[in-house]
Amino acid sequence: MDGTHSASVPVSRSLAHGASLHPAHRRIASPACRRVVISTLCALAAWHSAQAQIAFVDATNTAGTWGRVELPYVWPRRHGWIPLAHLSREQTFLHVDVDLSEHRVRVYKRDDLLSSVPAAIGSPSSPTPPGHYVVTDRVPFPAGSALGSFAFGISGIQPHLPAGWSGGNQLAIHGTNDPSSIGTSASAGCVRVSEWALERFEPLLRLGTPVVIHG
Numbered sequence: 001m002d003g004t005h006s007a008s009v010p011v012s013r014s015l016a017h018g019a020s021l022h023p024a025h026r027r028i029a030s031p032a033c034r035r036v037v038i039s040t041l042c043a044l045a046a047w048h049s050a051q052a053q054i055a056f057v058d059a060t061n062t063a064g065t066w067g068r069v070e071l072p073y074v075w076p077r078r079h080g081w082i083p084l085a086h087l088s089r090e091q092t093f094l095h096v097d098v099d100l101s102e103h104r105v106r107v108y109k110r111d112d113l114l115s116s117v118p119a120a121i122g123s124p125s126s127p128t129p130p131g132h133y134v135v136t137d138r139v140p141f142p143a144g145s146a147l148g149s150f151a152f153g154i155s156g157i158q159p160h161l162p163a164g165w166s167g168g169n170q171l172a173i174h175g176t177n178d179p180s181s182i183g184t185s186a187s188a189g190c191v192r193v194s195e196w197a198l199e200r201f202e203p204l205l206r207l208g209t210p211v212v213i214h215g
Contacts, residue, residue: 058132060084070132072155073170077131094204096135096173098191098213100128103183105173105193107204115200118183120176120192126162128189128213133171135209138202141175148175150198154211158189173201173211 057067058079067084070077094114097106100121107115122128137153151174158169165188176182176192186192191213193201 072136073157075129075157075159092206092209095210095212096205098128098173098211100130100213100215103185105191105197107201114204115197117193117197120181120184120186122158122187122189123185126158126160126188127185128187128191129156129159129171130213130215131156133211133213135205135207135211137172138205138207144177145175146177148177148195148198150175150202152201152205160189162188
């Protein structure tokens with residue numbers, strides 16, 4: 001199906017800690033078929049506003065009318081269900097694999113490896129949380145920024161921030177002004193890569209690109 005559009009479909013689901021999903025325009029991505037659909041889902045982390053966000057559709061009911069999603073910006077990871085009727089979809093055949101044990105980020109198109117680069121990951125006291133995420137933000141930065149020239153925000157949060165940290169809790173793949181840290185466990189939870197890697201990722205990692213982080 002071609003194109004995308006916003007769809008107002010009411011959703012309300014209670015979570016174990018008492019928070020609820022409420023209607024708000026949301027973009028949902030499916031890792032199995034690499035499709036992006038527009039639906040209604042509310043991000044629940046305190047750091048995030050009610051703007052369009054992205055999450056996986058990782059299963060459907062037998063009729064294919066409801067999709068199960070991992071809720072963006074919550075920890076522990078939780079699932080909810082959204083109605084799928086009348087939703088436009090886009091395709092992407094790209095996905096990002098972050099291997100924490102190897103300190104490495106790989107970008108694939110279908111099964112073809114496009115890029116493999118070393119990365120810095122969370123320190124032992126603030127480890128990068130594994131999970132299935134998607135790219136939700138694409139943010140350029142001035143040269144010399146602590147985040148490098150570009151950041152790809154993803155749909156997860158760091159539940160173990162360092163003491164005194166004031167930089168927010170959203171996870172991201174971004175650059176660094178400390179290239180010597182790449183290949184080590186040194187960050188507050190984000191994944192750091194080189195400027196060389198950012199130049200290659202920038203045209204590839206569009207909103208909705210699946211990101212899998214694993215040990």
